[in-house]
Every structure is written in C-alpha cells, then in structure tokens.
Amino acid sequence: MTIEELVAAARNGSTRAAGRLLSLVESTRRDEVLAVVGNHPVRVIGITGPPGAGKSTTIAMLVSAYRGQGKRVAVLAVDPSSPYSGGALLGDRIRMAAHINDSDVLIRSVATRGHLGGLAEGVPAAIHVLAALRYDVILIETVGVGQSEIEIAAVADPAVVVLNPGAGDAIQAAKAGLLEVADIVAINKADRDGADQTVRDLHAETDAPILKIVAARNEGIAELIEAIDVHLRADSPERRAARARAQVLSLAQSALRAHPGLDGLAAEVAEGRLDVYAATKSLLNDAGLAAEIR
C-alpha cells in the first residue's frame, strides 16, 4: 500500500494501517509520511512522574473519561518501563485491557533508540500522524527521571506531573526538574497519610494547580480533566511558538548527542589537537548537512 492508501485505511478504522504509519515515521521514510499527513491541530497532554506514582493508572482513567465524552484517544508511551511496552505491573495491564478492543483508542510505545537526552525523535512525527488520523486527544507518558522533563515541556500542553504523598516524591520531582515544567500537579494515592502536607509543601515550590486524586478508584479524575480544559482554553500563539522552539532545540540536542562524530571530536579536544570552538562548529555543520535528523 502507498502512504496515501495507508492513511485512508487508518482513517477507516484499520489499527494495522495506523500502526504501519507510526512505524514508517520512525524509519527513513519519515519525511514522505509527514508530507502526506500534513499538519492538524490536536490536544497533546503529557503525563510524567517518578516510577510507581501511578501514571499508567491515571492514563487509563483519563482514557475512560475522554471516551465517555466521545473523543478518540491515543496513548504514546515514551517510558521504557511502561506497561504498554512490556515492563508492566499486572494491575496496569488489567486496567488498560478495558480499552484494548476499543477501535477509538490507540496505544503505542515510542522507540527510544539512541535516546540520550532531549526529545525522543519519533515523538513529533507520531503526533502528526495521530492528528491526521483524527484522534482528538493524545496522552504522552514519560517517566519523570533525567531528561523527560524536556520532552514533556517541548510537546505537551499541559504537562501533568503525577506524584505520591510523602517528601520523597516531591524531592525527586524537584531534582528531576519536573516541577519547573508542571502545568498541573496530581497527587495520586491521596487517600494515604501525608497528602495534605505534600500539597502544602508543593505549593511552596510551584504555582501550578495541585489536585488530589486516587486514580485506582477513579477519584478526582473529573477534576483533573477540568483542570486540563482550563489550561487548554488559555493556549495562545505565543505558547504554541514557545513549544515549537523547545521542540526544535530538543530535537537538535538529541541529534547532536547521538552524532557518531561527537566522541572523536571530544577525544581530539581532550588530547589538545583541536579547540572546542572548532569542534563545536564541525559538529553543528556535520549534523546540519546530514541527510536526516534522527
């Protein structure tokens, strides 16, 4: 099938065709696919937080809520330990199972090959494909350690940070830079001791709205959806341009970090055979001239 035929089949409900398109944009044929699918507006909601915070459970409940509104929903899991990509807890699999046979829900893990910081290269392209296939909402899950805050901030609006009661999660979130990118903080498992204290502690660290939820019992999910809607209504051309800027810089950083010439240039600098400015120029030039950014 041609790309046009795949798009038509996917729009007619073929999840197989949709999956094929999502694979193609991670291949050398990305540009062809992007040229066909074009550019459609779509809601992209980021869900991040430390391992075990309940991101997947929260996502399952959001999927149910959006399906209840008649919306088509796609889930992209960048987190390599996500239940959708294999490293599952049984409970998460069972919760998501409700959606597995729903043709208006697509769940996909994103390849993170060469993912050394910065935006996983396949993510913006996958968003373009899903927007073209008329998904109304895209939920992106990243694990909130290391570099994922850059990723979420670059593509998602709002970025929802899921934490648990207790000082540990709040400190980890601060360390990982998550609070800086949080548009909304959801304290999950808020029936546990210390939730109110955690809310107070976090109010000192972020201006974002802080909600208490118990995702496993579907408590607070309606309020979370409302907070997301409030945030989306405030979107503006300036915010869209800022996200585009962050995406470009983050993809550029990914490309530079993964560049095969970097280690050789660094060795030359370390040995005193090349100055760091010449090395930087060489790296940028080479990366720009490369046939593809990936």
Next chain:
Amino acid sequence: MTIEELVAAARNGSTRAAGRLLSLVESTRRDEVLAVVGNHPVRVIGITGPPGAGKSTTIAMLVSAYRGQGKRVAVLAVDPSSPYSGGALLGDRIRMAAHINDSDVLIRSVATRGHLGGLAEGVPAAIHVLAALRYDVILIETVGVGQSEIEIAAVADPAVVVLNPGAGDAIQAAKAGLLEVADIVAINKADRDGADQTVRDLHAETDAPILKIVAARNEGIAELIEAIDVHLRADSPERRAARARAQVLSLAQSALRAHPGLDGLAAEVAEGRLDVYAATKSLLNDAGLAAEIR
C-alpha cells in the same frame, strides 16, 4: 601590539596585556588568539551554589591557600551578581582586596551576553589564555541556579558546590541539578544550627564527599584543598574526554539557543508551515555554516 607581543607582555607580568587578551578572545579575533596561545594543561576548579551561600568568600580563602603554596591563581566569575562584576557585598570586596595588588592573582568577570543556557561562550577560550599565561589554578564561580550546573560540569574538575545548613539550600541545590554535578559539597557557615543534619540529608542525595567549612573564619579550607587534590589525582583520559564532550554539546546548545533564525523557525512550525524536523535541520545547518560560534 600583536597578539604574540601581548602574550609575551602578559607572561612578563603585565596584567593590562592579560586583560587585553581576555577581551580579544571574546571578540571576533578569538581564533587568532587561540592559535597563538595553544593548549596547556591547567587545573580548573568550579565553585557553584545558590546566591548568598558564601562562594566568593570561599574563593577568597582558596586563593589565599593556593598563593601560600606559591601557585598563580586566576578567578573567572560567570555569575553576573559576583562581587568581581559589581553586585558585591562589601565584605566580599574587602576579603578579595587582599589579592588585588598581587600580580600572581588575576580576577576577571566573563561576559554573559546572549547567555541563555549552556556554556558561556567565552569560558573555554579564557581558560586557554590563562593556561598559556602560566596560571596554575583557575577558579570559576557560577551561581547555582538554572543552567550553571551544565557550565560547571563541562569545564571544571572538580565542581565544588557551596551550600548552607538548613533544608532550603539542599532543596534548591537538588532542584537546580547541582547535586548531580557535585564532585565535592562544602557546607559553609557550618557553625550554624542544623549543619550536621544537612550533611546527613545530603549523604542520602549524593555520593560526593561533604565537608563542613566556615569560610569567613578560614575553617575547613585546608581540608577542602585536600579534597580537591584527591579528586584531581583521580583524573584520567576518559574524564578529560567526557568534559570535552560536555563542552562541545554545551557550546552547541548555546549557539543554537542564541541563533537569530530560531524564533522565525519556531513561528513557522507553530503556524503549521514547516515541520519540526525540517526546522531542526535548517537550524543546525545554518548554525554550522555560520562563520563563528559565539
């Protein structure tokens, strides 16, 4: 004077010539200067931490200690609020005053024009010049908020993070990513209440050695110097290559963020007229082809 003459004069003790060379490497004549000065090994010690932690006082005491060993010392202040660049506390000025007429101590603030994250572009060049002028130790001061952790990690070894007793500094340091880059943590003003608790809290967050100092009374400075020496003795070609790699990536990021074409590309992406991959490629290509990285 030619650059060769300036280097000769600076080596003969002209601080004016040294200052002129340090200005030239921040100008369009950077490459000329670098070609003349060449590449000499030098110790670069980073001092970072939140505002008010006592970085400048600690640096003043380190300068005294290294001068006591007969070493020539240069201080580069990237921190725009540093006493050397004008935003001083009177006490800091007085402490540094002891060194102002010492021709074996050079104090210099580094221009941070266009410094939007990543490595301040003048820093590696200034290090090359100071190494050629036979300074034995270069102390770099950056303020530990935002992006300076990248800077310190890229050029300094070891990176010394200066904090005060109490939970506030530790949380701020964690948020700013400082603990990740800390090779040594110095708890300054350690005669205050809570210093031991802060040491215990930080041991949970970092494997770096944690020292208690009272810089204003010169307490713990000998132990800090010893910890720096221990760290330096463990240097290796691998660590040098890793620092060079971080410098190249950080300079590249600085160049990309400051690129005049970025905002236009971001606007085109936001308006759907350009895809983010094409925008990234265009940015990289243009930055690489630009005549200079600055």
